[in-house]
Amino acid sequence: MTGTLSDIKIPDSRIAREAAELVRQYESELLFNHSVRVFLFGAMKGARQKLKFDPELLYVASLFHDLGLVDAYHTDSKRFEVDGADAARDFLRGHGIPDPKADLVWEAIALHTTPGIPQYMRPEIALTNAGVLLDVIGVGYDEYTPEQRDQVLAAFPRGENFKNDFIQAQTCSALKKPLTTLGTVNFDYIHQHDPAFHLPGACALIRNAPWRT
Template identity: 55%
Template structure:
């Protein structure tokens, strides 16, 4: 049975969706491309299960672009890879005359997909992109999908036998030249796993070593007891 027959899920087939897929397909390898389509599937299935109202086309475009910042085209960038992907999606959508409100939604979805605790309180497409990415990479919410759903999605868009190491490698290759951009997200876990020389930035160390700490009580003048 097909994906649609098993799950009721249809991959968007508008001109916008097809051109987004073609662009990303020509940019990414099989691992990231298939991952991106599965991210859409998990997100859309989660949206359907929870009765969230979302735009399938916008979620699909966001899914297509969410990891494009990891590719060779962005090897010189010093931005977070999520921002590179968000900017690429924004440029693509603007070139197709999409409204700025929808452009902003997709930008936020891509930019925030590795940021925990925020997307679920934003527009449905933003929340569902993170849901889909978390399911495909880390198995978050795995048991909320039926066996039939999981089997149908993976049959349609194969998951490589060693996907876990493959996606870690893809993250590493896309971020190793800009390690500072991993601060504040779990992306620094990837660099720590792959590079023994990598040292995480610790927020407490930053605070205690800041200029405020080095300059004892800057701008403060002790007035002493009041005098009449």
């Protein structure tokens, strides 16, 4: 878990090592490797754009961003992103990290699947989102050299069937608490699994509001 890829050093502080150990204990290799790739791709983009960001905070945000998908951190009523964000903030607070930094990581994780907002926020938030978008759906793929992409995949492989396995992991989480997918991209995992499933849309919610008019 230590080393440098394309001039990006994987953080090796005590907090970074313990964060990796905790996440690795609960996540599958699929999710863990994805999480480290998110950090590397996000940090590469940050370096390319000459952004000032905290690599350790970006690393923790990347590591924890999908932890809400695993049973140990699953709640019945929160979006999986919030479950992971809560876990990361608790971890950082437990290591004496002040609230402004812990809250920054919380925001990066909670917003990592939200379209159209993270890229305008602080670098740690924007870069977590950028790393996710590249690794999952290829946004910004050509901004990285083939050598950069190959180095990252050699160190943290996608596996033989990442796309379908990742969809399956997301679908399993969404099916456990479908109401948390209302208004989010996570609803698509359920709809892909069961096209007949419906949640109330914005118009239905407005019309059913308790106001008289």
